[in-house]
Amino acid sequence: MARGFFITFEGTEGSGKSTQIEILARRLIRFGHSVVTTREPGGTRFGEQIRKVLLSVQNHRLDPRAELFLYLASRTQHLEEVILPALRKGRIVLCDRFSDATLAYQGFGRRLEMKIVRAAGDYSVKGCSPDLTLLLDLEVRVGLVRVRERGRRNRLDREQREFHERVRAGYLRLARMNRGRIKIVEASREPAAVADDIQTIVDRLLKGRRPANI
Numbered sequence: 001m002a003r004g005f006f007i008t009f010e011g012t013e014g015s016g017k018s019t020q021i022e023i024l025a026r027r028l029i030r031f032g033h034s035v036v037t038t039r040e041p042g043g044t045r046f047g048e049q050i051r052k053v054l055l056s057v058q059n060h061r062l063d064p065r066a067e068l069f070l071y072l073a074s075r076t077q078h079l080e081e082v083i084l085p086a087l088r089k090g091r092i093v094l095c096d097r098f099s100d101a102t103l104a105y106q107g108f109g110r111r112l113e114m115k116i117v118r119a120a121g122d123y124s125v126k127g128c129s130p131d132l133t134l135l136l137d138l139e140v141r142v143g144l145v146r147v148r149e150r151g152r153r154n155r156l157d158r159e160q161r162e163f164h165e166r167v168r169a170g171y172l173r174l175a176r177m178n179r180g181r182i183k184i185v186e187a188s189r190e191p192a193a194v195a196d197d198i199q200t201i202v203d204r205l206l207k208g209r210r211p212a213n214i
């Protein structure tokens, strides 16, 4: 069975994931690859409905455990309905956030018990893991300024700076624990420079032709 590649993008707020996904998708398509771009929370009709609930500033009293389950519910549906079918067709899936976001935000950020976050997360995706994760890393302060300039702040953007610092530190820790899969990309630079680094890393993955872990 032909198998594609599953590439995820992670980072704190304002790290430029959407811009980089767009650039990479365009380049891969130009080289003849079949590409699917998608995001979490979201990516399916059901997931996009959950996304609205999760990001609405009206839901500022959402309990962190309720929040965890909503992210995971969105992910399970997304995996089954979009990601796995695309990988089975040999496509390259570029996904804006996946399981590492839950470990970073709900585990390190919200300080939910890591063992439980990890176990529930693994269950939600049946242990599926990306082939490659690009962690766009930049100072929290810089990212939050970018978000503010964009104008529309959601429920998470409004969190205290310390929360975002814990998330960033969490992501960097996850990268140290998963050196083979998670590559740190310095994201404070111009988008074109960041995109070139990403292209180099992705080319290496595609040349190795290591199949999706599904």
Ligand code: TMP
Residues within 6 Å of the ligand: 013, 039, 040, 041, 071, 096, 097, 098, 099, 101, 102, 103, 105, 106, 156, 157
């Ligand atoms: P986005 O702004 O990158 O689209 O992500 C939406 C927000 O949801 C962002 O603040 C990160 C947060 N998030 C979690 O807290 N846990 C998760 O599992 C995911 C996927 C996102």
